[in-house]
Amino acid sequence: IYAQPAVWTECLQLLHTCDIGALAKGREPEHTEWIFIGCGTSYYLAQAAAASFTLLTGREARALPASELLLHLELSLPVTSGVFPVLISRSGYTSEILAAAEVLTKKGVEFLALTCDGNELAESTGRVLQLPVKEESTVMTSSFTSMLMAMQFMAAKLAGKTDFLAALDRIPAAVEPLLKKYGPQLELFAKRPFADVAVLGQGALYPIASEVALKVMESSSSYAQFFHTLEFRHGPKSIIDDRALVIGLIADSSAAQETKVLSEMKELGASTIAVVNRATPEAHAAADLLIELDSRQPALSLLVAYVVWGQLLGSYVGLAKGLNPDEPLNLTRVVTF
Ligand code: F1P
Known part of the structure; x- marks a missing residue:
């Protein structure tokens, strides 16, 4: 997890040499609906990629778990023309993903494969983006962020957003010192016992909240849930007592409303962690642990900077429980059936 900035730098170097235009040729977002498809972490990645x-690009994109494509094709893909699926899988060997590739091929739908070590998936299409990420853990961390x-x-390349591309290049150097600063604080925080964990986020941070909750579940065998921040008032807050932990991934654009939810949960007895870009006095008051990214980067380029804390927290809670966070109970590196 701590090595991610170096992995991102290597991936960005490769991406700068990649012919992105060729990978999307004839399927540019102006006239094609991009549909990102994955399972587990790769599904949350699909949601974050679609957002x-x-x-x-200013064009609507969406995300699907691969199982929906397989079990409810007419609902998930009613029209097969004018769509461009992107199949995402670290391993490229997950059963649902390979089956989805087969369905799309049978229907004559061209797709892009995004993978790290997945030769099986890569062989199923002529359009492949394969990243140099070698990850030994069962749990996906650097593969997700990369x-x-x-x-x-x-997306930025196809949309001609050169400023955003430059912002991505600055992310590794921006996150490196943050990991050093907040990692030890999270390690200490993880020693507190929690019965329930809820992770909150809105907009593009909602899939990130989902992934943070999944990391906590996988790496520490604790139950964690995720919600749109303001939805948490509509029922889920009934779980809150002094054994609950609420993690708020707070966007600058809605900081006041989201911080208020976290502060209400603190008043109800929950422990709280807030990840914010710019800290406000309200955020300081609402959070037992405040992680401030303090960045002038475009908000969207910071998604990876919001997710790493959940990866660390999950691992540290797992270690505090005497577990091996790299090898979650009951989970295999690749889900096949
Ligand atoms: C998807 C996945 C992961 C999970 C575990 C098993 O993998 O479900 O989300 O953490 O590693 O596989 P993949 O299709 O991206 O290889």
Whole structure:
């Protein structure tokens, strides 16, 4: 997890040499609906990539778990012309992803494969983006952030957003000192026992909140849930007591409203962590642990900077429980059936 900035730098170097235009040829977002598809972490990545595409290209993009494509094709893909699926899989070997590739091929739908070590998936299409990420853990961390950056790079390149591309290049150097500063604080925080964990985020930070909750579940065998921040008042807050932890991933654009939710949960007894870009006095008061990114970068380029804390927290809670966070209970590196 701490090595991610170096991995991102290597991936960005590769992306700068990649012919992004060729990968998207004839399927440019202006006249094609991009649909990002994955399972587990790769599904949350698909959601974050779809949000990034919509915001950077101004064209609607969406995300699907691969299982929906397989079990409810007519609902998830009613029209097969004018769509461009992007199949995402670190391993490239997950059963649902390979089956989805087969379905698309049978229907004559061209697709892009995004993978790290997945030769099986890569062999199923002529359009492949393969990143140099070698990850030994069952749990996806640097593969998630690197593949997300790659999709943001692709969207920015296709949309001609050179400022955003430059911002991505600055991310590794921006996150490196933050990991050093806040990692030890999270390690200490993780020693507190929690019965329930809820992760909150809105907009493009909602898939990031989902992924943070999944990291906590996988790496520490604790149950964690995720919600749109303001939705948390509409029922889920009934779980809150002094054994609950609420993590707020707070966007600058809605900081006041989201901080208020976190502060209400603190008043109800929950422990709180806030990840913010610019800290306000309200955020300081609402958070037991405040992580401030303090960046002038475009908000969307900071998605990876919001997710690393959940990766660390999950690992540190797992270690505090005497578990091996790299090898979650009941989970295999690749889900096949
Ligand atoms: C997807 C996935 C991961 C999970 C575990 C098993 O993998 O479900 O989300 O953490 O590693 O596989 P992939 O299709 O991206 O290889």
